[in-house]
Amino acid sequence: VDNLKCNAYLYADDMKIYVVVGDIQDRLVLQSGLNRLVEWADLWQLKISISKCAYLHIGVLRSKHDYYVDGNVLESKDEILDLGVMIDSNLKFNCHVNNIVRKAHQRASLILRCFICRDADLLCRAFVTYVRPLLEYSSQVWSPCYLTEIKKIESVQRRFTKRLKGLHELSYNERLTKLGIESLELRRLKLDLCFVYKLLCGLIAV
Numbered sequence: 001v002d003n004l005k006c007n008a009y010l011y012a013d014d015m016k017i018y019v020v021v022g023d024i025q026d027r028l029v030l031q032s033g034l035n036r037l038v039e040w041a042d043l044w045q046l047k048i049s050i051s052k053c054a055y056l057h058i059g060v061l062r063s064k065h066d067y068y069v070d071g072n073v074l075e076s077k078d079e080i081l082d083l084g085v086m087i088d089s090n091l092k093f094n095c096h097v098n099n100i101v102r103k104a105h106q107r108a109s110l111i112l113r114c115f116i117c118r119d120a121d122l123l124c125r126a127f128v129t130y131v132r133p134l135l136e137y138s139s140q141v142w143s144p145c146y147l148t149e150i151k152k153i154e155s156v157q158r159r160f161t162k163r164l165k166g167l168h169e170l171s172y173n174e175r176l177t178k179l180g181i182e183s184l185e186l187r188r189l190k191l192d193l194c195f196v197y198k199l200l201c202g203l204i205a206v
Contacts, residue, residue, distance in 0.1 A: 006033040014083060021057075027065050038070045056080045058089055085138050093142035097149050104134045104156040112163055120164040124179045127160055132184070139188045140195045154184050 006029050008017045017037065019030040041048050054075045055067055067074045079088040079095050086096035111126045135153055144150050161167055161175040176183060198204045 005029050008033065008037075011083060016082070027067075031067055034067060034069050034074075054080060056087075056089055058091060083138075085141055087142075093144070094149070096142050097144060097152060100134050100137075101152050101156060104131050105159070107131050107134065108156060108160045112160070118165045120167060120179065123164055124161070124181065127157070128181065131156065131160070135184055136187065136191065139191055143188050143192060150185055157181075157184055 005026060006017065006019050008015065015037070017030065017033045019026050019033070021027055021030070038048065048069060050069055050072045053069055054077045056077055056079075079086055085093070086099055087093060088095055108127060108131045111123060111130065115123060115126065117123070135156060144153070158172050161172070161179065164175075164179075167175045167178060170178065172183075195204075199206060
């Protein structure tokens with residue numbers, strides 16, 4: 001896009017176009033960027049999936065305004081999934097935390113139902129492989145600071161370990177020690193520290 005006010009970012013087949021909107025002219029700049037995208041897609045014979053397109057207005061001052069892609073009105077959303085992370089119009093991640101916790105509980109329960117073996121170490125390895133990644137993906141972006149959300153995420157591992165054979169009577173910390181794993185909160189802290197180290201040492205670009 002030629003206009004410096006309109007920014008575009010592309011990751012694989014996922015594209016975001018955004019503009020800092022201050023007045024009606026900025027909205028026209030964004031629409032112009034969308035029009036250029038349609039022209040480019042037509043030139044290269046690429047089909048834009050309109051059903052997967054939407055726009056998210058971030059900020060306090062909001063007014064109704066329609067944007068179009070190839071003649072179709074874009075759907076306005078209060079929350080949107082961006083590369084696997086759910087974000088809302090207030091730049092908060094409550095919806096993302098609720099979503100991953102729900103999925104993680106379901107997957108953890110499925111492991112306990114489907115595995116015939118009741119060996120605690122084996123089931124713990126299954127949890128680490130199939131459940132924990134759901135709760136840690138891109139956590140540097142959305143890692144919660146509120147105690148309610150921290151406890152909600154931790155409840156997945158707390159509940160799972162409590163249902164393992166021979167660990168029911170132990171406290172949560174004792175169960176973690178017995179299984180040789182760490183709390184999810186501590187793991188997120190370590191991931192944050194690793195990210196900061198890479199950032200300061202120029203190993204990644206933001």
